[in-house]
Amino acid sequence: MxxxxxxxxxxxxxxxxxxxxxxxxxxxxxxxxxxxxxxxxxxxxxxxxxxxxxxxxxxxxxxxxxxxxxxxxxxxxxxxxxxxxxxxxxxxxxxxxxxxxxxxxxxxxxxxxxxxxxxxxxxxxPDIVDDIFSKITNDGHVKDDASDRLREIRKEKKNVKEKIYETLNSLINGKDSEKFVQERVIKEYSNRLMLLLRPNFRQFINGIVHSISGTGMTLYVEPSNVVEMNNRYQELISLEEIEVNRILQKLLDCIKSxxxxxxxxxxxxxxxxxxxxxxxxxGERDYVFPNFSNKIYVEKLHHPLIYDLKKEKSVPIDFEMTEDVNVAIITGPNAGGKTAALKSIGINTVLGRCGLPLFARCAELINFDKIFTDIGDQQSLVMDLSTFTSHMVNIKHIVDNSDGGSLVLLDELGTGTEPKEGEALAISIIEYLMDRGSRVIVTTHFSGVRNMAYRYKGVVLYGVDFDYENFEPKFRLIKGLAGRSDPLIIAGKLHFNESIISRAKKILEEYSSLEILSADELNRLKLDIEKERYTLEELKRSLEIKESELLVKENELKKKLNAKEEQILSDALSILNKVKSLKVRSNNNKEVDEIKSNIVKRMESLDIGDHIPDVKVGDMVKLSKYGKVAKILEISKNKAYVDMEGMKFTIELDKIRGEKLSVNQKKVDKEISVSAVVERSPRYEIVLVGKTVDEAWDELDKFLDKAILSGWNRVFVIHGRGSGALRKGLHNILKSDQRVKNFRIADIKEGGDAITIVELL
Known part of the structure; x- marks a missing residue:
């Protein structure tokens, strides 16, 4: 409620x-x-x-x-x-x-x-939708075949109309027609087909006059020899309308069912x-969904309408009412933002209870059963009530109906009457609401209401921050601060007569005591401390954000360095394979094997990309090490069998690093890699046609390294036929390459002598 x-x-x-x-x-x-x-x-x-x-x-x-x-x-x-x-x-x-x-x-x-x-x-x-589209055209006409009966009616109607046209055309194009025909057209009038004739038409034909033009020179005439046909035509139109209505009514009955x-x-x-x-x-703005508990805690909370109006210039508030706090008193000068803060808490509480997101850094609210407000001008001219009386009528309703599940928002409680009595009444109302267990947030200028925070447990004080130098509100709430109304400072900024301000200060001095002056000084010290604390908190948050950004950059740099190292190691591995293929002394080969083993171990230890946890069969992942997309085909113990764009190999689960693709990314990937998936036995091949032996070997050497690292057992080397020099040159080198188990010319089904098939160790 x-x-x-x-x-x-x-x-x-x-x-x-x-x-x-x-x-x-x-x-x-x-x-x-x-x-x-x-x-x-x-x-x-x-x-x-x-x-x-x-x-x-x-x-x-x-x-x-x-x-x-x-x-x-x-x-x-x-x-x-x-x-x-x-x-x-x-x-x-x-x-x-x-x-x-x-x-x-x-x-x-x-x-x-x-x-x-x-x-x-x-x-x-879908059944009704299909039925409608089968019977009605997109431009809103019932189709001829919507029913057998409609098809028959329209067919006969068409035939009758054609016969009438044939008869009428013979009249307007016949002998002496120019003597009695006004216009050589056939008109449909009241569902009957007729001619436009001159007044003397009876000298030439018999007919019925249905209408006469304003000038009396044109007559709408139905010739006698088409009357019966027109009767049938008109009857068919009525039958068609009845059948169309029947079809539509049947569709409507289906819809209504x-x-x-x-x-x-x-x-x-x-x-x-x-x-x-x-x-x-x-839009693109940050938001949170509030949690609900037995306290109010909001951080950087915006009033949604002010946020929309002022955009980034909107000043959010921080506010807290813990479980043991029943009353929050907001103090400060006029136009300082007290009412805005009150409304912001009120509207965001309602929005939160609607399930809506709030524009805040974080938010925790109470799910109040009732929310009561007394905000703004309550004057009623219709009921002949003053502003104060209207407030009192509303507040009486609040007092009579509030309970422990209520939030009560009161703006400038007790104003509009004699100040001392108004202050006393305000304190009494707040005390009563506290006893009822209601949560109360109240704005005030009364020092007596403000001082309740020092006399009662469960009462917290907030002051609005105000820039007196530039005479601007900051719309920020500071907890524990007793905000001053400071009317004399405001009057000075508005350039009141100095004598008025001086006299007011003397009167104030007469009312003031040393205790009050000391309290004001303490209050100002509190304000300075709160401002300093706020500045330090903002600086801390700024540093935390920068630290987070540095960590991200550090991780990105680490990934780039790992990727670069992996590329260097890969190139080194390629060079070592070249050395080994030259059949140098066996003791040197032993040393090469040892270096190669160390490089492979180092490559396997590199962490390129983030580890992808909980991979399942069917997942699509982008492997950072290769920069390509792979599909998880099988998982056995701590290893996965993957298909990376046609290349299938086994990889340890903790070596699967990169990112898991989303549903949309999977969809795109499926479109890209259809050919690789369809091909049951993909051919891992390299095309070297038209190259010299040295150029071809340089590319083939790197390709063989990639093939071994990817776990391929066989590759196809396409060198073409030509003079045969390229094939012979490559064969001579392959004979002494220790990565090669054997090689042969492909048979006719595999591509013939233009291709060499290389089996790898």
Whole structure:
């Protein structure tokens, strides 16, 4: 239950603002009816749905179906006295067809969880949609074959019309026709076909006059020899209309038989359009979903309407009411931001209870049963009530109805009457509300109300920060600070007469005591300390952000260095393989093998990219070491068998480093690597046609290194036929290469003598 005017805490204004981001009248209606949830579990459920919807609209490339025409269709469906047009059925069919496409695209690209129930209540109704499209054209005409009866009627109607045209054409093109024909056209008038003749037509033909033009010179005449045919033509038109109405009524009955499904669909789509409005409203700004407990704690909380208006110039507030605090008193000068802070806490509490995200760094709220407010000018001219009396009427209602589950927001309590009595009344009201267990946030200028923070447990004091040098409010709340109203300082900044200000100071000195002056000095010291603490906290956060950025850069640099080292080691391995292939002395080969082994070990120890945990068969991963996408084919113990763009090899699970691809990335990857997946036995080949022996060997040498590192057993070397010099030169080198088990010319099925097949160790 919300027992207060939403207008006072800007909730109604917020709803109007949110509606500006709506793309459907359905969501605008939903926003109009928006009220907070009473159950915390309902709030959390709504938060989860909105959170998932924001992710969906952020990732989803499609659009929600346009509902403008369907909104009017649904209004008609609810009205038993509505008249229906043929185009209404096309509106229904088009919308539900689009719904089907929308659902299919969402479930194809997005993992629906919290929105599953919502989507399950969206009914596509394909049978009715197909039936409508089979009977009605897109431009809203019932098709001839919508029924056998309609086909017969229209066929006969067409034949009768053709006979009438034939008869009438013979008259207007016959002998002496120019003497009585006004225009050589055939007109349809009141569903009867007739001619435009002159007044003397009876000298030449018999006929019935149906109408005369204003000048009396043109007569609409139905010749006697087409009267019977026109009678039948008119009858067929009526029969056609009856059959069309019968077909449409049958379709309408089918639609109405699905009233439950249509209503469920509309309710679900209302929420989706509403979620889309939230997505559009939030934009790129940071937000949080509040937690709910027995305390209020907000950090960097913006008033949403002020945030929209001032953008980055909006000043957020920090505010806290712990479990043992019942009253928060906000003090400070006029125009310092007290009321704005009060409204900000009020509206964000309501928005949080609606399940909506808040513009804040973090937020923890209480799920109050009731929220009461007394903010702004309460004067009622209609009831002949003064401002103070109107406030008292409202506050009486609050006092009578508040309890331990209530949040009470009071702006300038007790003002508008004799100050001392107003102050006493304000203190008494706050004490009463404390006894009822209500949480109270109050703004005040009264020192007596302010001093309650020093006399009562469970009362916390906040002061608004104010720049007296530039005469500007800072709109920031400082806990523990007793904010001053400082009317004399403000009067001075407004250039009041100096004699008035001097006299006021003397009067103030008469009222003041040493104790009060000391309290003011202590208060100013508190303000300086709070400002210093705030500055240090902001500096600390800034340093933490910079430290985080440095760590990211350090990790990126480490990855780049590892990648560079891996490239250098790979090149070194290639050089060692060249050396070994030259058949140098056996003792030197032993030393080469030892160096090669050390390089391989070092390459395996490099951490290139982040480790990917919990990989499963079917996952697509981008391996940082190779910069390519691989698919996990099998997992056995601590190893995985992968397919990297056609190259299949085994890799230890803790060596799988890089990133796991999302659903959309998988989709793209599937499109890219179709040929590799389809080919059962991929040929790992290199084309060297047209190169010299030295050029060809330089490329083949690196290719063999890659083949061995990738675990290939066989490669195809395409050198072409030509003179045979390239083939012979490569064969001579391959004979002495210790990486090669054997090689042979490919048989005809494998490509013939233009290809050499190399088996690797």
């Amino acid at each position: 919300i027992d207060s005017s939403f207008q006072q805490i800007d909730f109604l204004q917020f709803k109007e603002h949110l509606k500006k981001h709506s793309i459907s009248q359905f969501s605008s209606d939903f926003i109009d009816e928006l009220t907070p949830f009473n159950s915390t579990s309902k709030i959390i459920e709504e938060q989860n749905q909105i959170r998932e919807a924001l992710d969906l609209f952020g990732d989803f490339g499609g659009e929600l179906p346009d509902s403008r025409n369907y909104y009017q269709f649904y209004k008609k469906l609810l009205d038993p006295y509505s008249s229906w047009l043929v185009v209404d059925f096309i509106v229904f069919a088009e919308f539900h067809k689009k719904l089907g496409e929308f659902k299919k695209s969402v479930f194809g690209d997005f993992d629906v969880n919290h929105l599953k129930t919502l989507f399950s209540n969206i009914y596509v109704l 699905k009233s439950y499904e249509i209503t469920e669909t509309v309710n679900s789509m209302k929420k989706l359009y509403y979620f889309h409005a939230i997505f559009s409203y939030v």
